[in-house]
Amino acid sequence: MINNPSDNTTLSAVLAGYEDSGFDGSFSPMNEGRIECLSCGSTLAASQFTMASLRRLEGASDPDDMIAVVAITCPKCATKGALVLGYGPMASAEDNDILALLDDRRGEDSLQPDASPADSTGPTLKSAGMQSADVANGERP
Secondary structure, three states: OOOOOOOOOHHHHHHHHHHHHOOOOOEEOOOOOOEEEOOOEEEEEEHOEEEEEEEEOOOOOOOOOOOEEEEEEEEOOOOOOEOOOOOOOOOOOHHHHHHHEEEOOOOOOOOOOOOOOOOOOOOOOOHHHHHHHHHHOOOOO
């Protein structure tokens, strides 16, 4: 039986945790599965970016308010930073495309694969909705 997490973690805390771990750059999602690096200005296919960690957040008042904070590295300038995307049934097609295309290298870095450095308790338990999103993105629950 899976317990739903009582996740009061804020987006700003997750971003600060990644920043403290050296992922201090910023990225923007673009159309057609592309990502813009705000450090060097390059816009490249999401498949060229490596993902070191992914932290999902659900809204405290609305569980359908789901976002994913992804720790990635720019292939052009090597900037490490965070990208904020929607996920789940309310996510845009562009965000879903980017999540599916990222080069998933979670577990190959010092970061926790499914938790931000700000999470003191390690990876969070996944709700049924999060597990469904994992399966939809080709991951095993």
